Amino acid sequence: MHPPENKLTEDSQIQQMPNPKLVSVLLGQHIGAVCSSMVQKKDKVQFGQQIGQAEGFVSAPVHSPVDGVVRDIALQSHPVLGREMAVIIDVDAESSIKPLPNGQFTADFDETAFSDKQIRDAVRQAGIVGMGGAGFPTQVKLEPNPQTPKEVLIINGCECEPFITGDYRMMMEWTYQVIAGIKLACRGAGCPTVRIGIEENKPEAIARMAELLKQCSGAGNMEVVPLKTKYPQGGERQLIKAVWGKQVPTGGIPPMIGVVVLNVATCAAIADAVVNNAPLTHRVVTVTGGAIANPGNYYVPIGTSVQDLIDHCGGLTENAAKVVMGGPMMGLAIADLSTPITKASGAITFLTEETITKAKYERRQTACIRCGRCLTVCPEHLNATRIAHAVKSDLLDVAQNYHMTACIECGCCSYICPANIELTGYIKTGKILLARAKKRMPK
Template sequence: MLNLLNHLKTFPQGGVHPDDNKLSAKSHIQEISLPKIVYIPISQHIGKPAEPLVERGDTVKAGQIIAVHEGFVSANIHASVSGKVGKVEEIMDSSGFKKMAIAIRVKGDDWEEGIDRTPGLVKEIELNKKEILAKIMEMGVVGQGGAAFPSHVKLSVPEGKSADHLIVNGVECEPYLTADHRLMLEKPEEILVGTQILMKSLGVENAIIGIENNKKDAIKLLKKKSKDYRGIKIASLKVQYPQGGEKQLIKALLNREVPPGGLPIDVGCVVHNVGTTFSVYQAVQKNKPVIERVVTVTGKGLEKPSNFWVRVGTPVSHLIDAAGGLPENTGKVVSGGPMMGKALADISVPIAKATSGILIIPEYEAKRAKEYNCIRCGKCVEACPMGLEPFHMMLLAKKGFYEKAKEDNIMDCIECGSCSFECPSNRPIVDYMRLGKIMVKKLNN
């Protein structure tokens, strides 16, 4: 067994091994009750916010478009519930900043006509390449692995570039999170059909679904099911964080190196998360927009670590209540996982298209340890999967030397947190990396 594990594919540089803590891995995806009111942000994607189409007092149905994409790099927003539109105003979202959102007071559960809500699998792909792209754009599909990049943009290969491989990211390397794992177990064929749709859209004949070896049941199931789907391979990967990073995944699966500042398409690849792939299936085969997703709600002190089908705009507090309520010793509530997630200032913030999990961290783990001086041990350098010098980048960002940080490729940082995880001096390296990247972006504008 040890010999087999040593030969599992992985990326060669850096990475760390935090405890999995997949507490909700055996929890089947459950339907959660509808809240009394949802708050749907008009910007749940990279790019320009969508333009609202509704006003206070309007009656809407679930699946109805309520904000239209503003330009090519943007995404449509749909009502996740039926009811009456309340205020269209700024609210705090998971970033901690105020963003424009559409409030809908829930009444019943009426859906737009033409959305297929039946559970039956639809395997035959009737739309052509151009129609698939248009449908994905119409249904507001964005990356659900965290970045929320509009999927139609990623599938629009720039002139002069070409793709020969689709990679479907089923790694879910963040500790605690199990939403993708459960989706692969409970909707395997929908994911496989979604993969075929993406292949058709890109005009490629080869697809690989990469899954870390701590999800053996998902690997086994998808290998069995994929025999009926031409061109799709399932790859087992060594458990190593951050295996789910696009560049790390491409290197592990195809031994191709995305150049500094480059994108997967530069090496002939397009990468989509399994949640996104499922949404593509629903959009194209079921005419269903992205109005709900699987969200993991978990934590060591939580009564019922769970995976829920959640309507977009549902307050985080509603999910926590469904999982048994907030433990008394709670120190922090995080949107996402412990490595790359963001602490929430308010648990009334809404679930968005890219919200993969809500993590409840007990007080004894939430407190930052005392920070000491850097001892130049090099552990952060060894851990960095991008080959950077995090201790050096932190110093540059701290001192305000942003031009030098740019020259030293700070923008290649994927903010995985491996450097901070390994630092024996408890230095908030990744925080300064983020600051440095923000300031470099400002320099470029």
């Protein structure tokens, strides 16, 4: 697919966002077991303090991004799960602020100063998860498996989703930190080879990463791979196929074929965690779309509400109509502006009334005309219309027979459908209903 790119913020340097007055740190920001709270109401917490205990191997601890006092531990809107428990913190007026990276990483960075175990422990302790949107705990990916040794680490620098530019800016501005994180991840996972996949529509990032890699010591096993610009090139399975030529089996995960995939933001966080002992408390968020006054890329405390981001970015335009957590293809519309930023929230897209009305008028849903286009565009070779029909009919077992959970929610089927059927929406709903039926998610 080739949806319009609309990278409005590609030239916006990453800016610091000041601390808000209140943060809500969700206890479930990752795939796997939700954390249990380690604090209570009225407790004082400090910047970087662990406030959520990981409950299980596939889980990740959470930390406070500020100094403050716990106001409550309560259900809060969650961008994906609907709602989840959160530690709600009143921020001290004098709270520490995490500054933007200070250029401490250079071409001479020596990852061999850290053992592979030290790296994995630091990543686990820092609560690092896949920051490209998946939220899978990173230390689980790095963990060695004697049965399937890891043969390659693939770095996802595609950022193929329209509008989003945070990873691009990090590759341009925090290049040495990103490379340091890649070197550490490579050592932590025991991968002999690294490939960095970047789409051809980012020639400056390709040139900068390739040029600085040449200057770095110990980067001889790393190579930048320019990739064709298409959506969803940055999907994990699509990226592996494009860079390494291997197919992850349906229902499987990349480590099963000896591959580890990390995105650019995750690598930057790994460098910070291992070298500075810094937990994951902040992330770069692209604030974009026609309905926000000052779009840009902001370094944001995790737990900041969407409303606080709106205020910091100059407010919404008069014709604002829809808020999407993420980009337009894979993002989810939200109704509650108190929804907090999570470790996996790379963007918020604000759409105007004109865009919505036009879309509503032009994209009125009609009956399926059985054209088959949804089949031809699906990167996972699924039958989206059959799955959607099964979900509509409340037949989750039938949907599963059509491999509903193999859907990567890329949105291509909905985008291409001439009958404007929200196929991805039905599939997402089906997956949520299935997870609830298996009691993995709150109602």
